[in-house]
Amino acid sequence: MTDCETCKSKDNCNVVDKENCEVNSLIKPTNEWNHIKKVIPIVSGKGGVGKSLMTALLATLLARKGYKVGILDADITGPSIPKMFGLSQKATGDGKIIYPAITHNGIKVMSINLLLENEEDPVVWRGPIIAGTVTQFWTDVLWGELDFLLIDMPPGTGDVPLTIFQSIPVDGIVVVTSPQELVSMIVKKAYNMADKMNIKVFGAIENMSYAICPNCNTKIELFGSSKTSQICKEINIPHIASMPIDPNIAKLADTGEIEKFNKDYLDKAVILLEK
Numbered sequence: 001m002t003d004c005e006t007c008k009s010k011d012n013c014n015v016v017d018k019e020n021c022e023v024n025s026l027i028k029p030t031n032e033w034n035h036i037k038k039v040i041p042i043v044s045g046k047g048g049v050g051k052s053l054m055t056a057l058l059a060t061l062l063a064r065k066g067y068k069v070g071i072l073d074a075d076i077t078g079p080s081i082p083k084m085f086g087l088s089q090k091a092t093g094d095g096k097i098i099y100p101a102i103t104h105n106g107i108k109v110m111s112i113n114l115l116l117e118n119e120e121d122p123v124v125w126r127g128p129i130i131a132g133t134v135t136q137f138w139t140d141v142l143w144g145e146l147d148f149l150l151i152d153m154p155p156g157t158g159d160v161p162l163t164i165f166q167s168i169p170v171d172g173i174v175v176v177t178s179p180q181e182l183v184s185m186i187v188k189k190a191y192n193m194a195d196k197m198n199i200k201v202f203g204a205i206e207n208m209s210y211a212i213c214p215n216c217n218t219k220i221e222l223f224g225s226s227k228t229s230q231i232c233k234e235i236n237i238p239h240i241a242s243m244p245i246d247p248n249i250a251k252l253a254d255t256g257e258i259e260k261f262n263k264d265y266l267d268k269a270v271i272l273l274e275k
Contacts, residue, residue: 026166028139031097036146039168040202040273041074043194044176045186047155050207050243051176052080054266055152056258057249058174061270063105063259067147070100072137073111074164075154076130077123082113086256090114098141105259110141127159134160138168148273157193165197172200174240174269178208179226187228191235202272203240204232211245219244241269 030036042055055071063069073081082088085103091114092099100108112133113119123130143149151168154160164170173194177187187204194201206228210219222245232239243265252258 027169028135028167030138030143031140033097034141034143034146036070036143036149038147038171038273039149039151040171041151041153041161041164041173042176043153043161043173043190044155045157045189045193047078049176049178051075051155052084052152053249053253053258054174054176054205054207054243055150056081056084056253057261057266058269058273059107059148059150060105060259060261061266062148062273063107065270065274068106068145070108070143070146070149071110072134072141072149072151073109073113074134074137074151074160076112076125076133076160078154079111079113081109081152082111082119083256084253084258085109087114093140096140098137100141100143103259107259108143108146110137131159131163135163135167157189161193165194165199170199172202174202174273175204175237177204177206177228177231179206179221179223179228185231187231188235191237201235201237203238203269204228205241205243205266205269206239207243208245209242238272240272241266 042051042058044051052075059069059071071081073079082101085107087101087103087109089101091101091110098110100110101114102108112123151164153164175187175190191201206226208223209226210221212218213220226242229239246263249261249263252260
């Protein structure tokens, strides 16, 4: 058995059975200039449910409370974080370290779109190269002092999520879903993957839960009655937020002004992450 006191990940160890601590040898240390307190991926087993939006909003709200926050955009083939924050400058480097872009409110962002000559260029890479790039965003980017590093995950349970869970000292994940029963089923897939790898699940955020009628303020469940609370009870995780379909939020994201978000939909989720 390896001595835990000599392990670089001893303070962020996700291994329950210490006899199995060879798992820790997969964790890659970040560079010497980084001091990151909490690493929290935002995940889902399916695309199109709003992981990137939830990542951007949670980062905005945490930064507004005075925390030092970074976003690692691990969705290499579908990056959207820079656009939501209105980032047009490119990331820079000196051959040894990569410097992230910084938003108006001081959130540090690293995304493949900050390295491409044209943000509309496709990234046509195989899985191992994509996974390696994400790992490099952890090891080579100058994040500095951070209270929270949020990771905007790609959909599914493939190469990149597996690489992140094995290579980066993750403190826990937040699962994003939407009301349809099919998508709620995917919550279990994300939960089961995390459970198999001894990763804590902080809770689930349901996006697109309802719409508000502009004339009578009635809540309209466009996708039918939500199954998320039921699913969360079955797997014993908190249902920490329900986000409506709000055209104003979509406009903020489209215009690169997501940091102007001022609703209370995610307040409970932020308090949970603080704890």
